[in-house]
Amino acid sequence: MAICLVSFPIGLYLALVGSPPDYEQRETVRIMYIHVPAAWLALFSYTSMACACAIAVIWRHPLADVAARSIAPVGASFTFICLVTGALWGQPTWGTWWVWDARLTSVLILFFLFVGYIVLFDSFDDPTKGARAAGILAMVGIVFVPIIKFSVDLLELRTLHQGASVSKLSGPSIHSTMMWPLMAMTIAYTAYFVGVVLIRMRSTIIAARLRSHRVMLAQQVAQSPRNRE
Amino acid sequence: MIALLAVIRRDVSLVLRRPSDAVSVILFFILAIVLFPLGIGPELNILARISAGTVWVVALLAVMLSLDRLFQVDADDGSLDQLLLVPLPLEAIVFAKIVAHWIVTGVPLIIAAPILSLLLNMDGKGFLVMVLAMTLATPTLSLIGAVGAALVVGTRRGSVLISLLVLPLLTPVLILGASAVDMVLTGLDATPLLMLLGALLLIAIVLCPWAAAAGLRLVQE
Numbered sequence: 001m002a003i004c005l006v007s008f009p010i011g012l013y014l015a016l017v018g019s020p021p022d023y024e025q026r027e028t029v030r031i032m033y034i035h036v037p038a039a040w041l042a043l044f045s046y047t048s049m050a051c052a053c054a055i056a057v058i059w060r061h062p063l064a065d066v067a068a069r070s071i072a073p074v075g076a077s078f079t080f081i082c083l084v085t086g087a088l089w090g091q092p093t094w095g096t097w098w099v100w101d102a103r104l105t106s107v108l109i110l111f112f113l114f115v116g117y118i119v120l121f122d123s124f125d126d127p128t129k130g131a132r133a134a135g136i137l138a139m140v141g142i143v144f145v146p147i148i149k150f151s152v153d154l155l156e157l158r159t160l161h162q163g164a165s166v167s168k169l170s171g172p173s174i175h176s177t178m179m180w181p182l183m184a185m186t187i188a189y190t191a192y193f194v195g196v197v198l199i200r201m202r203s204t205i206i207a208a209r210l211r212s213h214r215v216m217l218a219q220q221v222a223q224s225p226r227n228r229e
Numbered sequence: 230m231i232a233l234l235a236v237i238r239r240d241v242s243l244v245l246r247r248p249s250d251a252v253s254v255i256l257f258f259i260l261a262i263v264l265f266p267l268g269i270g271p272e273l274n275i276l277a278r279i280s281a282g283t284v285w286v287v288a289l290l291a292v293m294l295s296l297d298r299l300f301q302v303d304a305d306d307g308s309l310d311q312l313l314l315v316p317l318p319l320e321a322i323v324f325a326k327i328v329a330h331w332i333v334t335g336v337p338l339i340i341a342a343p344i345l346s347l348l349l350n351m352d353g354k355g356f357l358v359m360v361l362a363m364t365l366a367t368p369t370l371s372l373i374g375a376v377g378a379a380l381v382v383g384t385r386r387g388s389v390l391i392s393l394l395v396l397p398l399l400t401p402v403l404i405l406g407a408s409a410v411d412m413v414l415t416g417l418d419a420t421p422l423l424m425l426l427g428a429l430l431l432i433a434i435v436l437c438p439w440a441a442a443a444g445l446r447l448v449q450e
Contacts, residue, residue, distance in 0.1 A: 057447070105400070112397040120394060123384040132447035133380040137394055140376060140440055 031089040037186040038082040039107070041193055043145055045075030046110060049117070050142040053135030063201070065131035068138065069121055070200035074193060076114035083107060106148045113141040232317055233325040240329030243302075250298055251333045255341060258291040262345045273350045280349035281359070281410035285403055288338050288363065289370065293395065295334045296374040297381075297388035299326060300445070304382050313449060319442040327368075327375045327438065335367030351414070358413040358423070362406045365426040372430075372437035373398050379444035402429060 049071040056064035086104070087097045098104065117134050124130030244251050265283050266276055303309040312322055342363050343356040351359075377395035381387040409422040 057443075109397045109400055112393075116394045116397065120380060120384075120390065123381070123386070123390060129383055129447070133383070133444060136376070136440060136444045136447070137380055140398065 031085050033181055033185045035082060035085040035089055036182060037189040038078045038085065040186060041189045042075060042078040042082050042107070042110065043148060044190075045071050045078060045193060046114070046138075047142070047145055049075060050138045050145075053138040056131060057135050057139070065128070065135070066201050066204050067197070068117075068135065069131065070197045070204060072114055072117050072121070074196055074200070076111060076118065078189075078193075079107060079111040079114060083111065103148060106144055110141075110144055110148065113138075113144065117141075232315070233321055236312075236322055236325035237329045237332070240326055241332055244329075244333045250295070251337070254291050254295045254334050255337050257294060258287055258338060258341060259345060261287045261290065262348060265349065277350040277352060277414075280346050280351035281355060281414060282407045283349060284342055284346050284351075284359070285407040285410075288342060288367070289396070289399060289403055290392075291338060292334060292367070292370045292374060293392045294388070295330070296378045296391050296395070299330050299375055299378040300382045301378070301387055309382070309445070309449070313445070319446065320438040323375065323379070323441045323445065324434075324438040327371050327441075330375070331368050331371045335371055338367055339363045351410075355410050355414045358419050359410050361423060362409045362419075362426055365423065365430050366402050366406045369402050369426070369430045369433045370399060372433040373402075375441045376437050376444060379441040382445065382449070402426070405429070 049068050052064045052068035052071065055061050056068065083104075090099075091097050117138050120137055121127075121130045121134040124133065262283065265279070269275060269279070300309060303312065313319065315322060339360060343359055346355070346359060374391070374395050377391045377398075378387075380394065381390045384390060405422050405426050409419040409426065412419045412422065
């Protein structure tokens, strides 16, 4: 099932990047198809990671810790892609690689929150404690997601970054020839996200099982009659 | 209430017995601010332009340095386990420890900040706002920093980790505080920003002791 989910977006990637609609002016606008879904997925993955941490802390579901730890690197990668493609897109269109407005700064902070989560989780010897501590950190950082979402709309007059054109109350204001590839890329990214997170979760659980098997084996060898003398 | 005052008094007297911990924070503050004119050059106009932001950034870093002392010292000698067993709510004890931390680090920073911004040639009209904004912001720094300090109590290399975790969360305070002083320096009114700083402080007072106590409980299990 995970393999199926991963192969679906790979096909879509090639189909879409190869043939988006023609533009009169700039070829660089095609970076939008990579940049915007990455931004959406970055916010989505932080929200889902915080929800997983909340479930882990409140209900102690055993898979929730594993899920949050698996989402973190994927979310960090999406944020990184968003920042880098944004800079690459900004240079030819705005004339600058970076500007310190609300949206770019808060997405950069989101990246540091992901990295901080991973670092805190891995700095504990006991993974259960690491999961709890990092979970609290993730939940504290959830305040940044609304800030990012609304930062462009609040300060639209004073920033270079384009305002919201898809999720406005009056309906999307983006043309349909650009809307469909954008949506398709978003679906592709999401399927990739789900597939990769599931694969990571499976490998984490299998690694834990391997560790406990190894420990059991070592115990058996230590207690066997040969070694008792 | 009396018990909370006792916790505050305990922490403050512990620091007063060995003042080198708190004094080193202030010394770092002074030294780091002195480094800026040495690095950037002595031209007074440029220093005046960056003075507000520099003082705020260095204050943030100084508070970061002092945070690992908040819980780690108690964890090392076992008194943290005793504090966890006290019949008072853990959130109240954490709040008392944060108040003590602020008294020992925040208040000296508030006093030192206007004096040191003289070194950076800050214009005189910024001093009052600097003190006001720092008074509102340093407790917030201690509160949010305490959440980070509580989460890293069980790990090695806690102090570096605290900085990595807490600095992203402190950026709104930094932006608001530095902008408040900059606005007054350019002649505008900074009251809305001071109100926002106050709002952040109130939110932090409510949420941070709870989060830090949850972190201490879950990590000390």
